[in-house]
Every structure is written in structure tokens, then in C-alpha cells.
Amino acid sequence: xxxxxxxxxxxxxVDPRTPLLWVLREHLKLTGTKFGCLKAICxxxxxxxxxxxxxxxxxxxxxxxxxxxxxxxGIPENHPIKRAWKEVGVPQCGYCQSGQIVRAYALLxxxxxxxxxxxxxxxxxxxxxCGTYPRIVRxxxxxxxxxx
Amino acid sequence: MMTRREFxxxxxxxxxxxxxxxxxxxxxxxDLKRHSPRLWINLSEDNYLTVLVNKSEMGQGVxxxxxxxxAEELDxxxxxxxxxxxxxxxxxxxxxxxxxxxxxxxSIRHMFDxxxxxxxxxxxxxxxxxxxxxxxxxxxLKAELxxxxxxxxxxxxxxxxxxxxxxxxxVPLYPKLKDPEEFRYIGRSLPxxxxxxxxxxxxxxxxxxxxxxxxxxVVERPPFGGRIVSYDPSETRKVKGVTHVFRVGKGVAVCGxxxxxxxxxxxxxxxxxxxxxxxxxxxxxxxxxxxxxxxGLIARKDGDPKGVYEKFPKRIELTYLLPYLYHAxxxxxxxxxxxxxxxxxxxxxxxxxxxxxxxxxxxTGLPESRIKVITTYLGGGFGRKSNSEFVAEALKIAKKTGRxxxxxxxxxxxVQSGWFRPMCAVKLRGSVDNxxxxxxxxxxxxxxxxxxxxxGKERRGVDSAAVSGVANTFxxxxxxxxEFVKSKVKIPVWFWRSVGHTHNAYVMETFLxxxxxxxxxxxxxxxxxxxxxxxxxxxxxxxxxxxxxxxRGPREGQALGIAYHHSFGTHVAQVAEVSxxxxxxxxxxxxxxxxxxxxxxxxxxxxxQMESGIIMGLSAFLYEGVRFRNGFAVNNNFDTxxxxxxxxxxxxxxxxxxxxxxxxxxGEPGLPPIAPAVANALFRITGKPITELPYYGL
Numbered sequence: 001x002x003x004x005x006x007x008x009x010x011x012x013x014v015d016p017r018t019p020l021l022w023v024l025r026e027h028l029k030l031t032g033t034k035f036g037c038l039k040a041i042c043x044x045x046x047x048x049x050x051x052x053x054x055x056x057x058x059x060x061x062x063x064x065x066x067x068x069x070x071x072x073x074g075i076p077e078n079h080p081i082k083r084a085w086k087e088v089g090v091p092q093c094g095y096c097q098s099g100q101i102v103r104a105y106a107l108l109x110x111x112x113x114x115x116x117x118x119x120x121x122x123x124x125x126x127x128x129x130c131g132t133y134p135r136i137v138r139x140x141x142x143x144x145x146x147x148x
Numbered sequence: 149m150m151t152r153r154e155f156x157x158x159x160x161x162x163x164x165x166x167x168x169x170x171x172x173x174x175x176x177x178x179d180l181k182r183h184s185p186r187l188w189i190n191l192s193e194d195n196y197l198t199v200l201v202n203k204s205e206m207g208q209g210v211x212x213x214x215x216x217x218x219a220e221e222l223d224x225x226x227x228x229x230x231x232x233x234x235x236x237x238x239x240x241x242x243x244x245x246x247x248x249x250x251x252x253x254x255s256i257r258h259m260f261d262x263x264x265x266x267x268x269x270x271x272x273x274x275x276x277x278x279x280x281x282x283x284x285x286x287x288x289l290k291a292e293l294x295x296x297x298x299x300x301x302x303x304x305x306x307x308x309x310x311x312x313x314x315x316x317x318x319v320p321l322y323p324k325l326k327d328p329e330e331f332r333y334i335g336r337s338l339p340x341x342x343x344x345x346x347x348x349x350x351x352x353x354x355x356x357x358x359x360x361x362x363x364x365x366v367v368e369r370p371p372f373g374g375r376i377v378s379y380d381p382s383e384t385r386k387v388k389g390v391t392h393v394f395r396v397g398k399g400v401a402v403c404g405x406x407x408x409x410x411x412x413x414x415x416x417x418x419x420x421x422x423x424x425x426x427x428x429x430x431x432x433x434x435x436x437x438x439x440x441x442x443x444g445l446i447a448r449k450d451g452d453p454k455g456v457y458e459k460f461p462k463r464i465e466l467t468y469l470l471p472y473l474y475h476a477x478x479x480x481x482x483x484x485x486x487x488x489x490x491x492x493x494x495x496x497x498x499x500x501x502x503x504x505x506x507x508x509x510x511x512t513g514l515p516e517s518r519i520k521v522i523t524t525y526l527g528g529g530f531g532r533k534s535n536s537e538f539v540a541e542a543l544k545i546a547k548k549t550g551r552x553x554x555x556x557x558x559x560x561x562x563v564q565s566g567w568f569r570p571m572c573a574v575k576l577r578g579s580v581d582n583x584x585x586x587x588x589x590x591x592x593x594x595x596x597x598x599x600x601x602x603x604g605k606e607r608r609g610v611d612s613a614a615v616s617g618v619a620n621t622f623x624x625x626x627x628x629x630x631e632f633v634k635s636k637v638k639i640p641v642w643f644w645r646s647v648g649h650t651h652n653a654y655v656m657e658t659f660l661x662x663x664x665x666x667x668x669x670x671x672x673x674x675x676x677x678x679x680x681x682x683x684x685x686x687x688x689x690x691x692x693x694x695x696x697x698x699x700r701g702p703r704e705g706q707a708l709g710i711a712y713h714h715s716f717g718t719h720v721a722q723v724a725e726v727s728x729x730x731x732x733x734x735x736x737x738x739x740x741x742x743x744x745x746x747x748x749x750x751x752x753x754x755x756x757q758m759e760s761g762i763i764m765g766l767s768a769f770l771y772e773g774v775r776f777r778n779g780f781a782v783n784n785n786f787d788t789x790x791x792x793x794x795x796x797x798x799x800x801x802x803x804x805x806x807x808x809x810x811x812x813x814x815g816e817p818g819l820p821p822i823a824p825a826v827a828n829a830l831f832r833i834t835g836k837p838i839t840e841l842p843y844y845g846l
Contacts, residue, residue: 015408022407026364031356032349034527036478037559038411041786044478072349085347089339092756093207094346095353095478095527124795127786129478129528130207131763133794135756 001065005030006074016062020054021045023061024071032072032098036127043126046099047071053106072098081105084143092130100126104140112147114140160192161273161311163266163319164239174269176319188234189218189266191274195294195308197222198230202240203259204250204499205233205342206529207760208815209753212341213256214263216749220333221267221326224307225294231341236501236521248501251534251643253716253813256749260811261325268323270314274307277314281305293332328747337752342525353527354482354497359552362484363391364407365545366414366556367399369564371779373638374424376400383416393417396544397537403549407556424779426638429846432776433469435637436573439594440467444633447610447619451627456579456588462666463579463588466659468839470651471773471846473569473644474781476791479527480562481538486552491518492543497526499534507540511547530764531643535567563784568774569644570596570635572614572651576659578625584667586660586678588627591618595651596635601642613648617715617820618656622685623678639776645764646816649715650823654769654841657711657824662837671710671828672698684743684807685714688721691741691805696723706736709829711821718812719743719805722762722821724798726829733770733843735798735826738762743805744812751804754814758802761818767792769823773846 003010005028012027019038024030024047033056036044040055047056048070075082081104091097100123107114107122114122119140128136164175165188190198199218203210211231219229234240234248241248244258271291278296279286288300295304328334345351370376379400381393389409393402402417404410426432457463483496492512498504501521508519526533542555557565572595581587597611610619614632621628644650664674672693679685689712693699702708705727712721720743725736740758748754771790775782783789827838840846 014406018406018408025355026407029358030349031352034353034479035355035556036480037786039559039785039787042478042559077348082347086339086343089343089752089756091207091340091343091346092209092760093205093478093528094342094351094525097346098349101347120795124793127478127791127793129476129530129764129791131760131792131797132756133763133792133797134759134800136794 001062003061003065003069004067005069006071012061014061017060019057020047020059020061020064021056024056030071030073034095034098036096042096043099043103044096046102046126048102048106051106051109053103070102072102075101075105079105080143080146081108084139084146088135088139088142090132090135090139092132096126096128100128100136104136104143107140108143108147113144160190160308161270161314162190163270164188165262165266174266174319174323176315189270191270191307191311193308193311195306196228196230197224198232200232200234202234202242202248203255204523204526204529206250206499206526206533208757209340209750210250210255212338213749213753214259215341216333216338217260217263218267220331221264222271223291223293223332226333226338228294229341233523236505236523237516241502249534250499250529251531253718253815253817257717257811257813264325265323268325269319272320272323273314273317274310276317277310278305281310281313334747334749335751337750345525351525353479353524354495355484355554355556356524357484357495359484359486362552362554363403363405363549364410364554364556365401365403365542366410366558366561367396367401367541368414368417368419369399369561370421371424371426372566372640372776373426374422374779377420377422379420380418383418384413387413387416392549394548396541401541401545403545403553411558426776426779428777429775432571432637436469436571436594436635437467439633439635440573440575440592442633444592444631445610446629446631447615448628448630453588453590453627453629456627457577457590460579460581460587463577464662464666465575465577466662466837466839468574468576468655470572470654470841472571472639473650473768473772474563474774474789475528475530475532475644476789477528477530477532480557480559481565482554482556483539483542484552484554485539485542485546487512487543487546491520493520493522494539495522495524496539497524497533498536498539499526499529499531500536503534503536504539507536508543511540511543530645531647532567535642537565559786560784563774563781563789566640567642568639569650570598570641574651574655576655578659578663580663580667584669586625586663586667589625590629591655592631592633594633594635596637596641598641598643598647601640615652616648617652617713621656622682622714623660624680625678645761646715646819649713649816649820650768653711653713653715653820654823654827657713657821658827658831658837661828661831675710675712684719684809685712687805687807688712688719688741688743691803692721692723692739695741695801695803696725696739698723707829707832709825709827709832711824711828713817713820715817715820716813717744717810718814718817720817720821722825724822724825724829726826726833728830728833733826733830735766735796737799737801738822738825739801739803740818741803741805742818743807744814745809746806747811748804754804755802757814758818759800761816762800762822763792763797765819765822766826769826769841770843773842775846
């Protein structure tokens with residue numbers, strides 16, 4: 001089947017029921033997307049499918065053929081969300097950060113001026129064990145400012 | 149380990165640090181006639197500094213802190229500094245630990261002088277080289293931000309251009325370190341050196357490397373205290389892509405060509421387990437409570453705690469019960485290994501390179517020189533990843549299958565692998581005199597011996613983790629009894645961020661508020677009185693009281709709670725603003741004061757670690773505890789083992805208090821005070837002490 005990831009077309013030969021997570025990571029070697037719980041609870045594997053944030057561990061690859069997939073690698077380095085993330089100094093261990101950034105990117109795409117409550121509501125499904133939460137809120141607000 | 153050839157390809161000036169009986173020496177790479185040079189820092193001819201860090205980056209910012217020390221003394225531009233994980237090997241041990249290990253909040257404390265000296269040596273050699281090149285006295289030269297400058301003529305040369313010449317010079321024996329007022333970087337919140345990797349998605353963790361022809365593997369585990377009696381692999385083998393099913397360690401490995409194949413195959417494995425001595429949560433509770441009846445080992449006895457307790461009518465007795473805690477690293481255990489004719493290569497998110505090497509030597513039979521360990525970034529460590537059992541399993545699987553292996557634990561496997569913060573029951577008794585001053589304290593804990601599990605064999609004596617922060621408490625109470633009863637429950641326990649301090653700070657600090665209540669004392673005032681000799685402890689308590697507005701009292705509908713604890717050389721006090729609405733705890737704000745001594749390498753990293761400890765500690769207080777049934781952990785994913793989410797995170801305010809005295813650590817000490825601070829606030833609301841955790845029930 002053919003997959004469109006970060007604007008590029010890839011041919012993959014897998015069972016269509018395979019979780020998108022494994023296809024991205026282990027077949028396409030886009031390892032920025034992380035494996036965390038395989039139950040769509042932690043958010044480490046968050047990617048965008050046609051702009052919507054989804055848990056790639058719980059999406060079958062067959063269901064996203066023909067759709068546009070965006071991973072952490074597909075968000076430009078100079079995008080305000082990534083710049084704000086660095087300016088605020090969010091990451092600690094870094095493992096959940098791809099999922100956090102992708103989720104925040106989706107939020108800002110839909111709502112460029114979120115309130116604190118809207119940020120928390122949108123981001124509440126993404127777990128972080130290091131406790132970078134307060135800085136995530138700050139970084140999303142900063143990115144929102146940068147986007148003007 | 150880097151080979152001699154790889155090493156010389158780097159060119160430039162390379163310095164090594166060698167542990168000696170007196171401490172350490174800085175030497176030049178070419179001074180060592182050994183086959184495997186021990187590179188620590190390299191200055192390239194195009195003026196880049198590479199620092200090999202012998203400590204694991206698990207979020208605490210150690211790559212940044214260590215690089216900052218070298219760049220400081222070398223006086224080098226921060227944007228030209230790179231770090232690499234040091235290989236595993238004797239050359240990279242922490243001389244104060246005698247092993248290559250990241251733990252105990254020690255990295256900066258142990259490496260502070262060493263890495264600074266290496267930078268200072270390099271700087272002096274570059275000045276010497278410029279002095280010879282230009283034939284001018286050294287006194288005229290200064291080294292600044294990557295250039296040696298002739299202060300008379302203004303002529304300057306990049307360090308890198310001098311590297312070749314410097315490599316031919318002798319190493320100065322007594323490099324002069326900067327005075328603190330000369331610091332350019334130490335004390336500044338430089339941005340983390342791993343930011344780009346972690347924001348781009350490029351950061352590589354345990355599962356992010358690929359070998360040709362690699363297999364994937366998962367391991368089915370027995371119940372704690374039990375074993376797998378038999379297994380039927382026939383249905384598993386029928387799954388497309390599954391290649392091998394066999395026993396490894398206590399479990400059964402399922403290997404195959406893709407992660408989805410091994411997961412599907414494992415579902416179809418039919419396994420028979422033996423009976424186990426580890427039963428249910430209720431059995432465990434009873435076990436620990438019963439154990440308190442047994443006579444233990446005395447860790448400390450001052451005065452006559454029993455006599456005083458019985459004599460004074462204002463007294464209280466409480467029994468605490470605290471659960472097993474799971475580390476819940478966002479990255480479950482995972483590593484990628486290869487064994488072939490040339491040797492063995494291991495990509496592992498490990499806190500203990502020494503133990504990885506030990507497993508690798510034993511399993512592969514190879515000498516250390518042919519075992520290459522690449523420490524990846526760790527997706528959280530919290531102590532868990534100093535246990536290298538997962539690497540041993542991967543190596544055994546690679547050896548048996550003859551193929552490179554990516555071993556990964558699912559979340560459920562990660563929980564069932566154990567190595568938890570131990571459960572414990574603690575009995576406390578205390579009394580206050582007629583003026584309300586605590587005059588006796590009795591502390592008896594029933595808990596497994598963490599250090600016994602860590603070294604893998606039985607030990608006599610008091611387990612130091614079991615009584616940490618109590619046997620050595622700074623509180624001046626004249627009559628104290630501290631006793632340890634060892635539990636032998638067969639649930640593996642291990643170091644969990646701040647180790648024994650997690651349970652002991654909770655018990656001590658909440659009990660102290662009970663004594664304050666009994667004696668009619670303010671909790672802040674009582675602490676200050678009991679810490680009469682300890683200025684640093686008083687300093688953080690005073691700071692946190694002032695910054696939180698303690699003496700003004702709480703806002704309407706809220707309560708304030710304070711806790712103080714000293715661990716890993718660092719003093720931390722926290723005040724929590726808490727309310728309780730319809731049975732739900734809301735922590736509005738936490739004010740934290742931390743004293744880690746006179747020098748703080750990177751203040752923002754300290755703030756990060758305080759935020760991190762507070763959030764993890766609050767998570768454990770409210771929600772966490774592993775439940776068991778027939779020896780299996782039953783709440784084994786985030787749906788049943790919830791950790792704190794963003795919506796419940798309080799506003800956090802951190803104050804760094806400077807003091808004279810020894811430097812403390814930072815990765816762990818922020819965690820212990822938060823749970824008792826919140827519990828003490830809740831006590832003020834409900835009037836009931838909280839003696840069983842988690843708050844929302846196990």
C-alpha cells in the first residue's frame with residue numbers, strides 16, 4: 001500500500017491491520033513517534049491524520065491509506081511551536097515530547113489563540129512522567145504569541 | 149570503546165582523565181600507551197569542543213551540566229560545544245563510586261572538580277602553545293571564548309589552531325581553576341544541550357536503532373514469586389512472522405520479524421504458572437502489618453523513648469501503610485543488541501553501564517574490549533534503569549537466535565517486571581512535654597531491603613534505605629528509637645527516585661504535624677525549633693514560609709501544609725496550598741525552597757528538577773500503588789495505574805537558597821516533601837491524619 005507521510009509517498013508491504021505506530025517507526029524508520037502504552041492512553045505516539053491528532057498505536061494502517069499523515073519529523077524546525085518549545089526549555093527526558101508537540105501543533109492549527117483552560121483541555125490526554133506540564137502550557141502560549 | 153584509530157582520526161587536542169588512588173589525573177591522549185585510549189574531551193582543529201559524558205541523560209540535564217563545567221574552565225563558546233555519551237568501560241568510571249553509574253543525585257557533585265580540571269588543563273596548554281608560537285610570555289596572554297588573545301597587540305588565534313601544538317606539550321599538574329567571580333557559565337541557566345534533539349524528534353532512545361536482519365522480541369513473565377511451569381508455543385508459532393519461542397531467564401521469549409508479529413504471537417502463547425507465595429493486595433497489607441509485631445534491628449536509640457512516651461499523657465500512635473510504586477518511565481525497558489564475530493554492540497537506555505558490561509561479558513564470553521555499549525537517551529530513568537536485567541535478556545535472545553535483537557517491554561511487561569519502590573508498614577509513637585515540645589519518637593518500619601535486592605544476595609544489618617532520613621534526622625528530639633524489620637516478600641524492589649526517603653519523609657513529616665497539633669505548635673515554628681543547629685534546614689523553611697505567606701494564613705476555603713526534608717545533600721522545604729471539594733484534592737500552588745550549597749551550575753535545571761519531583765511526588769500521593777492478584781500486578785497500564793495529568797498540576801514556584809556548605813544533589817530531593825506537605829494541609833481541613841496511600845485508595 002501507499003502511505004503519505006510528511007508530504008512524501010512511501011510504499012509499504014504490511015498487513016493492513018498493523019498499527020500505524022509500527023509502520024512509521026519500524027518500517028519507515030521515523031522513530032520520533034514513540035511507543036508508550038499501545039492502548040491510546042499516554043499520547044506518546046500522537047501523529048496527525050489529515051490534520052487531526054490520533055494515537056498511532058491504535059490506528060490500523062489500512063485506514064489511513066490515501067490520507068495525509070504528519071509526524072514530529074514533518075513539523076518544520078522553524079515552526080513557532082518548536083521554537084517556543086526550545087525557548088521555554090520544555091523537555092526533560094524527551095520521550096513524550098514528540099507526542100506533546102504534535103498535539104500542541106494540532107491545537108494551534110485549529111485555535112491559534114487558546115486560553116490556558118483550552119490548552120489544558122487539549123493537552124490533558126498526553127502524559128509526561130518528568131512533569132514538564134507547566135512548561136508545556138507556557139510553550140503553547142509562547143508559540144501562540146509568535147504566530148501573531 | 150573507541151579504538152585507537154577512531155580516536156586519532158579526531159585530531160586536535162584530546163585530554164583524558166584517569167582515576168588514581170589519590171583522586172584523578174588529567175593526561176594527554178598520546179601519553180597513554182594503552183590500546184584503548186580514554187578520551188574525555190576533545191578540541192578539534194576547527195574549534196569544536198566535544199565532551200564525552202560518563203553519566204546518563206535521563207531528563208535531569210546532566211549532559212548540559214557536565215558540558216557547562218568544561219566550557220567554563222576552558223572558556224569556550226557554548227554554541228560550539230557538543231556532547232557524546234561516553235562508552236562503557238573502566239576508563240569512564242566515576243572515581244567516587246568505583247563504577248559507571250548514574251544515581252543517587254551525585255553526577256554534578258562527583259564530576260564537578262574533575263570536569264572543571266580537564267577544561268582548565270586544556271586552557272593552560274593552549275596558552276602555553278600560543279606563548280611558544282608567538283614567543284611572548286604567558287602573562288601577556290589570555291584565553292577567552294575560544295580564542296587565545298595577546299593582550300598587548302590584540303592578536304588572537306582560535307583554540308583549534310593551537311590544538312596540534314598543544315598536543316606536544318606536557319600537561320600542567322596543577323591547573324588553576326577560576327574563582328567563582330570569574331564564572332561565565334556556572335550559575336547561568338544555559339539552554340539544555342539536548343534541546344534540538346528532543347524537539348526535532350531526532351533523539352534516539354532504546355528502540356530507535358536498527359541492525360540488518362534484526363529480530364523483535366517480547367518476554368512473557370511469570371507471577372512474582374512463581375515460575376512458568378510449562379508453555380505451549382504451537383499456536384504462537386503459526387503466527388506469520390514469528391520465528392522463535394523459547395525460555396529466557398524466568399520468562400518465555402517470543403521473537404519475530406516485526407513488533408506486531410511478536411505481540412500477536414505472544415497473545416496465543418499458552419502458559420502454565422506455578423503457585424506463588426505472593427498473593428493479593430490484601431494479603432500483602434496483612435503481611436506488612438503483621439511484620440510490625442516482630443522484633444527488628446535497632447538502627448538508632450537515643451535516651452529512653454519508651455519510658456518518656458509512657459510518662460507523658462500527650463502522646464499519639466499511628467500506623468502507616470504505603471504501597472509498592474511503579475517507576476512508570478514513559479519509555480518502557482527496551483534495547484537493541486547485536487552479537488557477531490567482531491564482538492557485541494549494545495544500544496541501551498541504561499543508568500548503569502558497569503552492570504550492562506558485566507552482563508555482556510558473562511553472556512557473550514567476550515572481553516570488555518570487544519563489547520561496545522552505546523548509552524542512548526533514557527526516556528525516564530528514576531532509578532529503574534540502573535537495573536540491567538532487560539539488557540541481559542536481549543543478549544541471551546541474540547545469542548540463542550544468532551540474530552540482532554530489539555527487545556521491548558510492553559507497558560504491561562514493564563509493570564510485571566517489577567523492581568518497585570517497596571511497600572512498607574510503619575509504626576510511629578511520639579509524645580510532647582508540657583510546653584508542647586516533642587520529647588520522644590518511636591519509628592518502626594517493616595519493609596524489604598532495597599540494597600539486598602540491588603546486590604542480589606542477602607545481607608545482615610539494617611538496610612540503610614529503610615531508615616534513611618529517620619535514623620539520621622536533623623530534628624533534635626531527645627529520645628529516639630528507630631527499628632527495621634525486613635520483609636522477604638518476593639516482589640522485586642529497587643531504587644525509585646529518592647529511594648527510602650519517599651516513604652520516610654512522608655511518615656516523619658506528617659507525624660511531626662501530628663505532634664505539632666498535639667502540642668499546640670505552629671508546624672513551621674516547631675520545625676524551626678527542632679532544627680536549632682541546622683542553619684541550612686532553617687533557611688529553606690524560613691524562605692518557603694515567607695514566600696508562601698504562611699503566617700498570613702491560607703486563602704478562603706484552602707489550607708496550607710508544610711514539609712521539609714534533607715536528602716542527597718540537599719535541603720528542600722515545600723508549602724502546598726490545598727483545597728478539598730467533594731472529596732477531590734486540589735493543589736493550587738506549591739512554593740518550594742531548595743538549598744544545594746554555594747554553587748548552582750544551572751539554576752533552570754534545578755527549577756526543572758524541583759517541578760519534576762513535585763509533580764511525580766504528587767502523582768504518587770494521589771493515585772499510585774501497584775495492586776496484586778495471585779502474584780501478578782493487576783493495574784499494569786495507565787488506565788488502571790494513572791499518573792498525574794496536566795489538569796491537576798499546581799502552580800509551582802521555586803526559590804534557590806544559597807548557603808555555605810557542601811554541594812548537594814538535585815535529581816531526587818525535590819520529591820520527598822510534596823506528599824507530606826499536601827497531607828498536612830489536608831489534615832488541617834479534615835482533622836484526620838492520612839496514614840494509607842495513595843489518597844484515592846489502592
